[in-house]
Amino acid sequence: MTNLILLMPSGTEWIIIAVIILLLFGGKKIPELMRGLGKGVKSFKEGVNEAKEEINKAKDEIDEPVSKDR
Numbered sequence: 001m002t003n004l005i006l007l008m009p010s011g012t013e014w015i016i017i018a019v020i021i022l023l024l025f026g027g028k029k030i031p032e033l034m035r036g037l038g039k040g041v042k043s044f045k046e047g048v049n050e051a052k053e054e055i056n057k058a059k060d061e062i063d064e065p066v067s068k069d070r
Contacts, residue, residue, distance in 0.1 A: 025033060
């Protein structure tokens with residue numbers, strides 16, 4: 001766990017990363033990149049929620065008692 005904390009960037013490193021991104025992509029491309037990233041995250045969350053619903057649905061079907069209509 002302590003090794004993971006050591007790998008996280010500090011405040012100055014975040015500023016350097018932001019400047020490099022700004023230089024690479026320019027000011028006009030960054031909003032487009034962020035919009036795309038947001039859409040991707042939203043789509044991923046929807047997929048995860050759908051998978052959870054399917055798992056819960058299957059679990060509920062398994063847990064239902066078998067009717068004795070015979």
